[in-house]
Amino acid sequence: MVDLTHELEQQIQHAYATKTPLKIQAGNTKAFLGRQTSGEVVDMANHTGVISYSATELVIRAHAGTKISHLNDLLAEQQQRLPFDPPSFEGEATIGGTVAANQTGASRPWFGGVKDSLLGLGLINGYGEAMQFGGQVMKNVAGFDVTRLQCGAMGSLGLITDVSIKVLPEFRVGHTLTFEMTADTALEAMLRWANLSLPITGMSHFQGLLYVRLQGGNSGVASASQFLGGEQLDPTDAEDFWQAIKEGGLLQPQHNQTLWRWSGPSDTPIEAVPNTSLINWAGSERWVLEAGQNPPLEGLMQYNGGDRLAEIFGSVSAPQQALQRRIKYAFDPHGILNAGRLYSWM
Amino acid sequence: MHTSSSTSNDLVSQASEGGNVASLVSALQELLPESSIIMSIESQRPFECDGLAVYQQLPLITVIPETVDQVQGILRLCYFHRVPLVPRGAGTGLCAGAMPHAEGVLLVMTKLNKILHINQDTATATVQPGVRNLALTDAAKPFGLYYAPDPSSQIACTIGGNVAENSGGVHCLKYGLTVNNLLQVTLVTIEGQLITFGGEGLDEPGMDLLSLFVGSEGLLGVVVEAKVKLLPRAPRVQVLLAAYDSVTAAGDSVAALIGQGIIPAGLEMMDHLAISAAEDFVKVGYPTDAQALLICELDGTDAEVEEQLAVVSECFKQYGAQQIRIAKDAAEAEALWHGRKAAFPAVGRISPDYYCMDGTIPRGKVGHVLTRISELSDTYGLRVANVFHAGDGNLHPLILFDASIDGELERAELLGGDILTLCVDVGGTITGEHGVGLEKMPQMPYQFGDAELAQFRRLKAAFDSEDLLNPGKGIPTLKYCQEYRSLQHG
Numbered sequence: 001m002v003d004l005t006h007e008l009e010q011q012i013q014h015a016y017a018t019k020t021p022l023k024i025q026a027g028n029t030k031a032f033l034g035r036q037t038s039g040e041v042v043d044m045a046n047h048t049g050v051i052s053y054s055a056t057e058l059v060i061r062a063h064a065g066t067k068i069s070h071l072n073d074l075l076a077e078q079q080q081r082l083p084f085d086p087p088s089f090e091g092e093a094t095i096g097g098t099v100a101a102n103q104t105g106a107s108r109p110w111f112g113g114v115k116d117s118l119l120g121l122g123l124i125n126g127y128g129e130a131m132q133f134g135g136q137v138m139k140n141v142a143g144f145d146v147t148r149l150q151c152g153a154m155g156s157l158g159l160i161t162d163v164s165i166k167v168l169p170e171f172r173v174g175h176t177l178t179f180e181m182t183a184d185t186a187l188e189a190m191l192r193w194a195n196l197s198l199p200i201t202g203m204s205h206f207q208g209l210l211y212v213r214l215q216g217g218n219s220g221v222a223s224a225s226q227f228l229g230g231e232q233l234d235p236t237d238a239e240d241f242w243q244a245i246k247e248g249g250l251l252q253p254q255h256n257q258t259l260w261r262w263s264g265p266s267d268t269p270i271e272a273v274p275n276t277s278l279i280n281w282a283g284s285e286r287w288v289l290e291a292g293q294n295p296p297l298e299g300l301m302q303y304n305g306g307d308r309l310a311e312i313f314g315s316v317s318a319p320q321q322a323l324q325r326r327i328k329y330a331f332d333p334h335g336i337l338n339a340g341r342l343y344s345w346m
Numbered sequence: 347m348h349t350s351s352s353t354s355n356d357l358v359s360q361a362s363e364g365g366n367v368a369s370l371v372s373a374l375q376e377l378l379p380e381s382s383i384i385m386s387i388e389s390q391r392p393f394e395c396d397g398l399a400v401y402q403q404l405p406l407i408t409v410i411p412e413t414v415d416q417v418q419g420i421l422r423l424c425y426f427h428r429v430p431l432v433p434r435g436a437g438t439g440l441c442a443g444a445m446p447h448a449e450g451v452l453l454v455m456t457k458l459n460k461i462l463h464i465n466q467d468t469a470t471a472t473v474q475p476g477v478r479n480l481a482l483t484d485a486a487k488p489f490g491l492y493y494a495p496d497p498s499s500q501i502a503c504t505i506g507g508n509v510a511e512n513s514g515g516v517h518c519l520k521y522g523l524t525v526n527n528l529l530q531v532t533l534v535t536i537e538g539q540l541i542t543f544g545g546e547g548l549d550e551p552g553m554d555l556l557s558l559f560v561g562s563e564g565l566l567g568v569v570v571e572a573k574v575k576l577l578p579r580a581p582r583v584q585v586l587l588a589a590y591d592s593v594t595a596a597g598d599s600v601a602a603l604i605g606q607g608i609i610p611a612g613l614e615m616m617d618h619l620a621i622s623a624a625e626d627f628v629k630v631g632y633p634t635d636a637q638a639l640l641i642c643e644l645d646g647t648d649a650e651v652e653e654q655l656a657v658v659s660e661c662f663k664q665y666g667a668q669q670i671r672i673a674k675d676a677a678e679a680e681a682l683w684h685g686r687k688a689a690f691p692a693v694g695r696i697s698p699d700y701y702c703m704d705g706t707i708p709r710g711k712v713g714h715v716l717t718r719i720s721e722l723s724d725t726y727g728l729r730v731a732n733v734f735h736a737g738d739g740n741l742h743p744l745i746l747f748d749a750s751i752d753g754e755l756e757r758a759e760l761l762g763g764d765i766l767t768l769c770v771d772v773g774g775t776i777t778g779e780h781g782v783g784l785e786k787m788p789q790m791p792y793q794f795g796d797a798e799l800a801q802f803r804r805l806k807a808a809f810d811s812e813d814l815l816n817p818g819k820g821i822p823t824l825k826y827c828q829e830y831r832s833l834q835h836g
Contacts (some may be wrong), residue, residue, distance in 0.1 A: 056605035129797040137706040139737035139778035141561045148557030169607030219649035263547030267467040313551040330804035
């Protein structure tokens with residue numbers, strides 16, 4: 001375990017004094033995501049290691065530079081897992097970056113996002129002050145929830161130094177069913193099945209097939225499988241498919257292509273998001289891979305490819321913008337932390 | 347008692363010499379129908395406290411708006427006149443978070459009580475803040491759905507209050523607190539602007555302002571609409587009860603069960619005093635000779651529940667359960683829960699007053715903390731009954747006292763404070779689900795350092811630069827912290 005908190009604090013204190021812009025980076029696996037930014041690198045790659053892990057408490061606490069792949073391995077030894085099943089981006093993604101970029105896998109509708117498992121974190125603000133918020137216990141409502149505020153903030157409010165996460169038992173068994181269906185029929189099925197009490201942990205539609213992943217105890221999965229029908233997918237193919245969904249391997253923009261992400265109510269008709277390439281999260285997340293840089297629809301997030309200096313996270317109303325600027329100021333008065341990474345105006 | 351009183355028939359006339367309050371009141375009278383304004387002292391009495399009645403304060407004026415426009419107007423007026431505003435729902439909170447401000451407006455949100463929409467396909471509901479928690483679950487029932495957070499006050503408490511406090515309940519072990527069951531809130535800022543946090547989908551881009559707002563205790567804005575997630579009702583719910591001859595054995599059972607990969611829908615613990623009080627009160631057949639009881643609820647499909655039931659029973663036996671009772675039917679399950687749910691009023695029968703604490707600790711520390719609480723109980727000469735959400739380590743020690751005996755309330759508060767700092771010492775927190783409010787301000791500087799508290803204050807100022815929203819609650823001022831630290835070191 002390597003604890004660089006003190007050095008990181010000093011680097012930020014110096015940057016505060018000299019108003020030097022900083023660019024936070026560890027595995028640098030998410031450079032494609034978010035807006036391009038520049039600045040002196042705050043290197044988190046060596047700030048690594050698990051601080052504490054108690055399998056009976058279902059809590060793991062690690063330095064922000066610890067790799068997701070390492071956490072997965074460690075948890076697997078105790079038959080446990082990260083509930084939000086984040087991508088590991090070829091083994092290089094870190095837990096700090098995962099929280100900052102709010103990265104969640106296919107089980108999102110059933111097991112929650114990063115925020116649902118996040119219990120606490122260490123944060124160095126733009127003054128260079130190291131602070132601790134939340135904790136290692138399951139329920140904690142003391143003070144404002146600065147912990148969860150960091151999810152999706154892309155490091156613009158502070159440097160995450162350590163993270164405490166609730167973990168869950170590994171599923172005992174699992175398999176994937178497939179159904180040949182059009183997107184419309186698949187959406188109907190997803191809406192119907194998502195609201196039954198079934199051990200579903202993934203529902204995606206891709207290239208004419210609906211994939212339904214079941215995970216849980218033996219009898220629960222077996223009876224759900226019988227109830228749903230469909231074809232059982234070969235375990236290796238199933239593993240590959242869900243891995244590709246999680247890691248973004250199914251839709252990689254080529255040349256002048258842009259990958260757009262839509263997020264909304266799962267019952268939104270298929271035609272409302274034209275040219276959808278992939279439906280994920282039982283209909284509440286859809287992906288559009290298209291040539292060119294123009295958004296095919298208002299309100300989409302420009303996930304990968306295209307102009308990385310555009311307002312890729314979408315537009316924000318004037319009162320919201322004013323409020324978020326004040327929040328940014330409350331954490332980082334000189335605007336030195338990942339300036340412009342989230343929005344051009346932040 | 348922490349109270350104030352007045353002899354005049356309304357507080358506005360006494361305060362209006364400055365002119366500011368008088369002009370606010372006349373503007374409010376212009377904005378709202380007469381039925382939405384309460385000014386007389388007697389009519390405001392029911393609003394002078396929340397569920398923590400030892401803290402009482404009359405507001406200058408109470409307003410009960412019926413529309414979002416009116417809420418916006420009220421906040422604009424308070425902002426313009428620089429008058430403090432305290433929002434409240436049903437007033438069931440337990441930390442004096444909704445106690446009125448002596449020089450301020452009390453904003454009661456209970457008339458905005460419509461369920462605007464339930465969507466069966468997406469399993470979501472859009473509601474106004476004054477909708478009662480249980481009313482939402484009742485309304486969702488015909489769709490086979492329910493709202494998971496179920497605080498013990500769910501018959502009365504409102505969704506708006508739940509958002510402000512990040513309320514939990516017995517089922518949050520598996521299904522999470524309010525923050526985990528919310529998609530979107532629309533709120534009114536102190537300037538009277540409408541702002542929406544979260545979205546229609548699951549994860550919106552950008553910083554998670556929705557989570558920041560949840561549990562902010564009315565310090566950042568006033569909720570006027572919420573979109574919540576609903577869950578499908580499980581086909582089978584199974585309740586069982588296990589009796590132990592020591593709290594440590596029961597505590598170890600809990601840690602072992604969770605460690606084995608079972609997350610029950612609810613897992614509650616009661617100690618001997620709480621068991622006896624509950625059994626005397628509701629007579630559900632609890633073994634009164636037990637030192638500790640676990641009440642465990644499993645849910646899922648028949649197959650899932652059967653599989654889990656075998657593991658749970660085995661685990662409880664292995665860790666020393668002397669009796670295990672598996673509810674045969676819904677009526678018996680209801681009875682087993684009834685005793686737990688009646689535990690607070692049951693304790694109320696054996697003591698003139700009781701004070702409910704709310705710390706959370708790591709599950710593995712339950713035995714240690716309960717032993718220490720028992721020592722503290724002896725030191726202070728006050729009995730403590732323990733009822734708690736064992737699955738997530740959320741303690742509710744009930745301190746028994748008699749307010750009519752001089753100094754006993756103060757002793758109860760000191761004992762409560764010691765229990766909270768004990769929770770922090772073992773790696774826990776001063777509040778798991780009740781909130782800080784006014785009550786736990788003294789423990790905030792114990793849990794947080796100066797940098798964190800200063801960060802909270804800057805964050806508060808980003809939303810409310812004039813400190814008008816529920817001032818004096820939740821986050822201690824710099825002066826308060828300095829006084830606290832000098833007392834600690836003095």
